Amino acid sequence: MQNENVADVIIIGGGMSGLSAAHELAKVGLSVAIYEKSDNVGGKMRNYYDEQGKYLGEHGFRVFTGRYFNTLALFDELGIRNNLQASSANHYLKDCMISCIPAKNNFSGIKTLFKNFWLKFKNLGIKDFLGYISAVKKIIKASQLSTKDLDVLDNITIAQYLEIDKYPPFTRSYFHRTCRFTNAIDINEGSIFCLAQQTGSFLSEATRFGGKGFLYSLTSPTTEAFINPWINELNRLGVKINKNKTVREIICTDDKKQVKSIKLEDGKLLHAKCFIIATQLEEAIQLAPGINQAELLINSHKIFSGIQFHLKESSTNKLPKGSGIHSLLDSPWEISLAHQDKGMWPDYKFSEDFDSILSIVITCWLEKGIKIKKSALDCNREELIEEILFQINYHKNFSIDPSSIVRWYIDPTLLYDKEKNKFVGSSSKLYCPRVGEYKHRPDSVTPIDNLFVCGEYTKTVYQISSMESANESGRRAAKATAKYLGLDTELIKIYE
Numbered sequence: 001m002q003n004e005n006v007a008d009v010i011i012i013g014g015g016m017s018g019l020s021a022a023h024e025l026a027k028v029g030l031s032v033a034i035y036e037k038s039d040n041v042g043g044k045m046r047n048y049y050d051e052q053g054k055y056l057g058e059h060g061f062r063v064f065t066g067r068y069f070n071t072l073a074l075f076d077e078l079g080i081r082n083n084l085q086a087s088s089a090n091h092y093l094k095d096c097m098i099s100c101i102p103a104k105n106n107f108s109g110i111k112t113l114f115k116n117f118w119l120k121f122k123n124l125g126i127k128d129f130l131g132y133i134s135a136v137k138k139i140i141k142a143s144q145l146s147t148k149d150l151d152v153l154d155n156i157t158i159a160q161y162l163e164i165d166k167y168p169p170f171t172r173s174y175f176h177r178t179c180r181f182t183n184a185i186d187i188n189e190g191s192i193f194c195l196a197q198q199t200g201s202f203l204s205e206a207t208r209f210g211g212k213g214f215l216y217s218l219t220s221p222t223t224e225a226f227i228n229p230w231i232n233e234l235n236r237l238g239v240k241i242n243k244n245k246t247v248r249e250i251i252c253t254d255d256k257k258q259v260k261s262i263k264l265e266d267g268k269l270l271h272a273k274c275f276i277i278a279t280q281l282e283e284a285i286q287l288a289p290g291i292n293q294a295e296l297l298i299n300s301h302k303i304f305s306g307i308q309f310h311l312k313e314s315s316t317n318k319l320p321k322g323s324g325i326h327s328l329l330d331s332p333w334e335i336s337l338a339h340q341d342k343g344m345w346p347d348y349k350f351s352e353d354f355d356s357i358l359s360i361v362i363t364c365w366l367e368k369g370i371k372i373k374k375s376a377l378d379c380n381r382e383e384l385i386e387e388i389l390f391q392i393n394y395h396k397n398f399s400i401d402p403s404s405i406v407r408w409y410i411d412p413t414l415l416y417d418k419e420k421n422k423f424v425g426s427s428s429k430l431y432c433p434r435v436g437e438y439k440h441r442p443d444s445v446t447p448i449d450n451l452f453v454c455g456e457y458t459k460t461v462y463q464i465s466s467m468e469s470a471n472e473s474g475r476r477a478a479k480a481t482a483k484y485l486g487l488d489t490e491l492i493k494i495y496e
């Protein structure tokens with residue numbers, strides 16, 4: 001078996017958290033090597049190309065809020081802030097759809113917020129209107145409670161805190177769906193602490209004078225607008241990125257106080273002074289069983305993924321224009337869609353045979369569909385497509401002419417059992433935090449002296465799984481690693 005000392009720090013996983021940790025450590029002068037199991041870095045925020053390098057679509061879609069202090073600082077540092085654009089979607093809740101709020105500046109944001117609010121409620125009864133106001137007031141109040149109240153608030157579900165049963169059906173369903181769509185949390189499972197902290201801080205940043213605004217999206221695919229410029233900088237700093245390298249094992253000393261090495265799939269052993277696990281939750285548990293109770297979070301690791309339609313222009317297609325996310329409140333699979341067309345990316349050239357991409361995420365994989373009457377997880381590929389198209393056409397605002405579909409492309413991280421002819425899971429699940437879990441989320445430090453962890457599921461100020469929480473966690477793991485190695489940790493910034 002070969003032994004190799006590769007760097008001061010080895011990072012397992014090259015998603016947002018692993019790249020962030022690598023960046024911070026390289027800046028303080030350490031040598032860093034990333035080992036990434038797939039053929040490219042980026043993890044859940046990457047997009048896909050075919051073998052000829054043609055863009056196939058995003059793994060989901062990328063939305064940034066004004067509250068992403070760490071991520072926005074990274075964009076500034078890389079000099080790519082212009083690659084973010086204000087989102088331009090509208091709210092159409094009265095027609096069973098929500099979508100994100102634009103971010104041009106705070107004034108236009110607030111104006112749109114009021115306009116959307118009016119659009120939303122002008123056709124509803126007074127009970128719904130008052131119910132909504134009362135629930136929003138409660139969320140804002142919870143966001144103002146101090147983190148001292150964390151233990152109490154983290155043990156109360158959103159539904160309990162809002163006393164959701166008291167509201168009329170529309171308001172109940174509105175909160176249920178918006179929480180799922182915007183935060184990937186269920187009001188009966190997520191804690192009010194999680195929601196209040198995220199929504200409250202986001203709203204205050206959006207409305208604060210001089211704040212950073214509402215929502216942003218990228219001006220082209222994530223790899224081109226964000227990941228590639230970042231990789232260039234990491235290369236400049238000497239970070240070694242090893243793709244298609246799966247880490248199979250972490251080998252510790254007999255007293256379990258130190259990691260000695262990691263073992264790759266081919267049996268090769270690699271040494272370093274420190275190691276950082278930056279994988280998804282399930283992989284982290286397999287690599288380091290028992291670290292900081294992370295196993296307790298496993299039921300909150302869920303499929304959150306979808307499909308891309310490559311479309312030719314058609315006069316009968318009714319699809320969103322502009323750069324927002326649109327969530328269909330009347331869809332049992334809780335479908336959200338983003339339309340990457342000239343309205344979203346005016347200068348982007350797609351492959352010659354299609355004009356735009358409709359990117360779909362299914363949030364609820366267990367609920368029965370309307371047409372096929374099966375859950376998304378129980379469908380075969382063709383049934384999945386048929387049901388998605390049916391749910392989009394069923395929704396009042398949108399429709400797709402089937403003849404405009406050039407092809408569809410299912411997210412390759414979705415696992416498909418060819419014998420059973422159905423979906424069986426995902427290799428890239430999302431951590432959807434649940435009530436009472438905050439105390440179980442691992443810190444960046446572990447009981448093993450030279451082993452650290454980061455990732456969306458670890459303890460961060462920004463608690464909802466996102467590029468921001470992953471970026472923050474990478475910075476935290478870098479700081480802990482630098483401290484262990486006796487370096488000046490002041491240089492590693494965490495923006496709260």
Ligand SMILES: Cc1cc2nc3c(=O)[nH]c(=O)nc-3n(C[C@H](O)[C@H](O)[C@H](O)COP(=O)(O)OP(=O)(O)OC[C@H]3O[C@@H](n4cnc5c(N)ncnc54)[C@H](O)[C@@H]3O)c2cc1C
Pocket residue numbers: 012013014015016017018035036037038041042043044045059060061062063064245246247248278279280283304305306361428429430454455456457465466467468470
């Ligand atoms: C569909 C979808 C839409 C989203 N939309 C948004 C959005 O609009 N805005 C937002 O802020 N966030 C969004 N998110 C969330 C955000 O993308 C993630 O929270 C974040 O990217 C997670 O980063 P991470 O580093 O924690 O994990 P990951 O991205 O999962 O990275 C983990 C990496 O580790 C690698 N790995 C795993 N096991 C091993 C191993 N044994 N050896 C080597 N490498 C390994 C994986 O291949 C992967 O690259 C979305 C997520 C999804 C799924």
